Amino acid sequence: MAKKEKAFVKDITPMEVDFPQWYTDVIKKTDMVDYSPVKGFMVIKPYGYAIWENIQSYMDKRFKDTGHKNMYFPLLIPESLLKKEAEHVEGFAPEVAWVTHGGNEKLAERLCVRPTSETIICSMYSKWLNSYRDLPYLYNQWCSVVRWEKSTRPFLRTSEFLWQEGHTLHETEEEAQAETIQMLNIYKETAEELLAIPVITGRKSEKEKFAGAQATYTMEALMHDGKALQAGTSHNLGQHFTKAFDITFLGRNGEMQHPYHTSWGVSTRLIGGIIMVHGDNRGLVLPPRVAPTQVIIIPIAQHKEGVLDKAYELKKALGEDIRIEIDDSENNSPGWKFNEWEMKGVPIRIEIGPRDIENNQVMIFRRDTLEKQAVPMEGLKETVTKLLDDIHYNMLEKARRYRDEKTYYVENFEDFKKKQEEKPGFAKAMWCGDRACEERIKAETGATIRCIPFEQEDLGNKCHFCGKEAKHMVYVARAY
Amino acid sequence: MAKKEKAFVKDITPMEVDFPQWYTDVIKKTDMVDYSPVKGFMVIKPYGYAIWENIQSYMDKRFKDTGHKNMYFPLLIPESLLKKEAEHVEGFAPEVAWVTHGGNEKLAERLCVRPTSETIICSMYSKWLNSYRDLPYLYNQWCSVVRWEKSTRPFLRTSEFLWQEGHTLHETEEEAQAETIQMLNIYKETAEELLAIPVITGRKSEKEKFAGAQATYTMEALMHDGKALQAGTSHNLGQHFTKAFDITFLGRNGEMQHPYHTSWGVSTRLIGGIIMVHGDNRGLVLPPRVAPTQVIIIPIAQHKEGVLDKAYELKKALGEDIRIEIDDSENNSPGWKFNEWEMKGVPIRIEIGPRDIENNQVMIFRRDTLEKQAVPMEGLKETVTKLLDDIHYNMLEKARRYRDEKTYYVENFEDFKKKQEEKPGFAKAMWCGDRACEERIKAETGATIRCIPFEQEDLGNKCHFCGKEAKHMVYVARAY
Numbered sequence: 001m002a003k004k005e006k007a008f009v010k011d012i013t014p015m016e017v018d019f020p021q022w023y024t025d026v027i028k029k030t031d032m033v034d035y036s037p038v039k040g041f042m043v044i045k046p047y048g049y050a051i052w053e054n055i056q057s058y059m060d061k062r063f064k065d066t067g068h069k070n071m072y073f074p075l076l077i078p079e080s081l082l083k084k085e086a087e088h089v090e091g092f093a094p095e096v097a098w099v100t101h102g103g104n105e106k107l108a109e110r111l112c113v114r115p116t117s118e119t120i121i122c123s124m125y126s127k128w129l130n131s132y133r134d135l136p137y138l139y140n141q142w143c144s145v146v147r148w149e150k151s152t153r154p155f156l157r158t159s160e161f162l163w164q165e166g167h168t169l170h171e172t173e174e175e176a177q178a179e180t181i182q183m184l185n186i187y188k189e190t191a192e193e194l195l196a197i198p199v200i201t202g203r204k205s206e207k208e209k210f211a212g213a214q215a216t217y218t219m220e221a222l223m224h225d226g227k228a229l230q231a232g233t234s235h236n237l238g239q240h241f242t243k244a245f246d247i248t249f250l251g252r253n254g255e256m257q258h259p260y261h262t263s264w265g266v267s268t269r270l271i272g273g274i275i276m277v278h279g280d281n282r283g284l285v286l287p288p289r290v291a292p293t294q295v296i297i298i299p300i301a302q303h304k305e306g307v308l309d310k311a312y313e314l315k316k317a318l319g320e321d322i323r324i325e326i327d328d329s330e331n332n333s334p335g336w337k338f339n340e341w342e343m344k345g346v347p348i349r350i351e352i353g354p355r356d357i358e359n360n361q362v363m364i365f366r367r368d369t370l371e372k373q374a375v376p377m378e379g380l381k382e383t384v385t386k387l388l389d390d391i392h393y394n395m396l397e398k399a400r401r402y403r404d405e406k407t408y409y410v411e412n413f414e415d416f417k418k419k420q421e422e423k424p425g426f427a428k429a430m431w432c433g434d435r436a437c438e439e440r441i442k443a444e445t446g447a448t449i450r451c452i453p454f455e456q457e458d459l460g461n462k463c464h465f466c467g468k469e470a471k472h473m474v475y476v477a478r479a480y
Numbered sequence: 481m482a483k484k485e486k487a488f489v490k491d492i493t494p495m496e497v498d499f500p501q502w503y504t505d506v507i508k509k510t511d512m513v514d515y516s517p518v519k520g521f522m523v524i525k526p527y528g529y530a531i532w533e534n535i536q537s538y539m540d541k542r543f544k545d546t547g548h549k550n551m552y553f554p555l556l557i558p559e560s561l562l563k564k565e566a567e568h569v570e571g572f573a574p575e576v577a578w579v580t581h582g583g584n585e586k587l588a589e590r591l592c593v594r595p596t597s598e599t600i601i602c603s604m605y606s607k608w609l610n611s612y613r614d615l616p617y618l619y620n621q622w623c624s625v626v627r628w629e630k631s632t633r634p635f636l637r638t639s640e641f642l643w644q645e646g647h648t649l650h651e652t653e654e655e656a657q658a659e660t661i662q663m664l665n666i667y668k669e670t671a672e673e674l675l676a677i678p679v680i681t682g683r684k685s686e687k688e689k690f691a692g693a694q695a696t697y698t699m700e701a702l703m704h705d706g707k708a709l710q711a712g713t714s715h716n717l718g719q720h721f722t723k724a725f726d727i728t729f730l731g732r733n734g735e736m737q738h739p740y741h742t743s744w745g746v747s748t749r750l751i752g753g754i755i756m757v758h759g760d761n762r763g764l765v766l767p768p769r770v771a772p773t774q775v776i777i778i779p780i781a782q783h784k785e786g787v788l789d790k791a792y793e794l795k796k797a798l799g800e801d802i803r804i805e806i807d808d809s810e811n812n813s814p815g816w817k818f819n820e821w822e823m824k825g826v827p828i829r830i831e832i833g834p835r836d837i838e839n840n841q842v843m844i845f846r847r848d849t850l851e852k853q854a855v856p857m858e859g860l861k862e863t864v865t866k867l868l869d870d871i872h873y874n875m876l877e878k879a880r881r882y883r884d885e886k887t888y889y890v891e892n893f894e895d896f897k898k899k900q901e902e903k904p905g906f907a908k909a910m911w912c913g914d915r916a917c918e919e920r921i922k923a924e925t926g927a928t929i930r931c932i933p934f935e936q937e938d939l940g941n942k943c944h945f946c947g948k949e950a951k952h953m954v955y956v957a958r959a960y
Contacts, residue, residue, distance in 0.1 A: 097556070
């Protein structure tokens, strides 16, 4: 790969100037999403939705390969059910939408639009479960949920979003813990192998865990602006809900007991992560494995004899296993098309014109490195297939380098504050484990403890924030 | 195929005794669905949901092959939007669920949970559409909708159901009409080629059309009890909504104009249709192309050496393109398993025991005809693949014969009433086209005009119900 092309962008605010505006420009100009008439609710347009479909298709297969099946539970949950688990209702009640009328009648009991489905699912599990022979319960649901958010941003935080929520029951605590970690690992592999997003995995602090969980595990990614994104969570719910909902089974020992419980979810938020990890000032840079269009063919001098024919021939030859399109619109010049499809983040552009045909070659431009070079027509399918893989791993490595550059150690609280201002990113530090200390970090800096990573580093025996005895090494950052 | 097996069923009410109870027994005992804590809302369990996934996967491909893309629009619709198209709000307002509070705050405007999405989608289309060059708009959405029903039955009529809704815009009336019919034809092919359900297609009367449509087209199937099921509809919406929502585009003639509009949908109701068209007194009979499990292998004397190994070897050999499972549970006898999987409607059962292995054969039982015969191990994959196809077409033909037997001509209104009592089914008759006559039919018999079929038969020039001049030949039946 050789010649670099000159950057040219219209109408996208550079990310160095105003990162939130850059994000808004990108999602709007690439036609991924739009604001709806209901505040905080988004419309996911075809170019955004197709990414979600690719994520779904990959994850659904992973879930099924690990023995999970899909179900569908009701959208509406009676208030009395939501209230059964004390911490859970405290966490979610302030942000649910309430249905009070059905048709022309006032309901005897309010129903909330599901913010998550633990309660309704547990009420059914308590009806179904009989014996240890029925376990494990390994179920998942793809649906939308509603959480009444005050301040929203498409994909990252919206009052409605699409997600999957897994809900499993197990005979023993060990099995539940193993499931919780298995699903977190599948999330991590999805992030890295599908989305080319490197993630840190670990446990949430007590303060940051899911409402009603015994322990929440998370994967955290770092965005271009140095803010963290919680990209997926997996909860070991212990027996909190199974006791509250009186879910019991006849154990091997002949006694009735409560099963152990997990839940885990990722959402359309991942799309926001893709944009903010890989995007640049030209627009989107899509990881090849989820890109709705992996290859765009742009005919040059398309009115000349043979050009369009050759372009369609190429599409046919490549199209069986590769998501490929031709832009043969007559109203726009090739230059305009180059910009348009670069903005849309298509991983590979193939240019083909009369001279290329003569030379039995095409020009290939890769979006991740902005490099362009001539490639022989012969063996093109192999070249493109391999290049898509190369682009994936290059993007993953680039994102990892970028994250590592923005990850640093701190001396003490003052040093942390200074570095967060100068160079936002992941701070690695020791922490005492106290909630008061954690709350002070947030109050004074806006940053939160993102996770207690599985890969602990020994950075001393004192909490870097309060000086007390340290319990864990943690990642701290401002977050979406 | 030879020897017929003796029928043996426990706990399923025979359909001749009580058809609604038969239906309820079947869906409960086969674990397809359960009632939720919210009246009228169902939980779709894995065995039911897997059928929906197979329907989705087939239809989604058909939609995409005809140029449609998926989007996602908000779940909640402001009351003011719902009210913009007069007939539409009149039709839907009485059956919507209203969200009045978000978090702890009362909303300034009530939001309804979408009963269908024409209004919110049109509000977005009016923002997006500019020029004839943008047309056609070919979009679809997979989601759940809520309609507050007084009397419900799982799959057939529930307050929440899963569906797809297509929403398209076109430059001309002809194109919109062509789209409406194209999608109805895809529905018909889905019914026949995927679900083995024969359907009558035609137009709905003015009284029965969708609230806000110019014309509604439908496919109608006949259930075992002689009642009709509206299994999918496709609406030509003309300019009703595009005018109400002020959707305009710059036409080829340089003038602003309103596009033509269609919408079309099928739902989880199709699963109810599968049950009631194909089921028998042993339980489900699933069409092979949507059956979650197409082949169940039951080892005989599974503790004997080599039996389980051979069963797993078979599964592996067949499993790549066939949805296949082994029931090797130790707690149940082969006889119990036979009954269980027959009840669950699995199209093919393979029995394999020591004697079969010795003879290099397996026993194959087909659910549709209840026939069993020995089949050589050699070439088993081809045998099974072909048999699955045979079963599909046999089920389709059987359902067609059954429907035709329950389809009849009538002499006059009295004759119609008599025949509807004696032999419920599709009555073919001439109709005057008057709403008053249609309402009288419904008031006196509970039957409705299901459709004005595309395939008109000339049955005279007098309305069979009121004696006035006839306009159309129609199908009349009681319906779900």
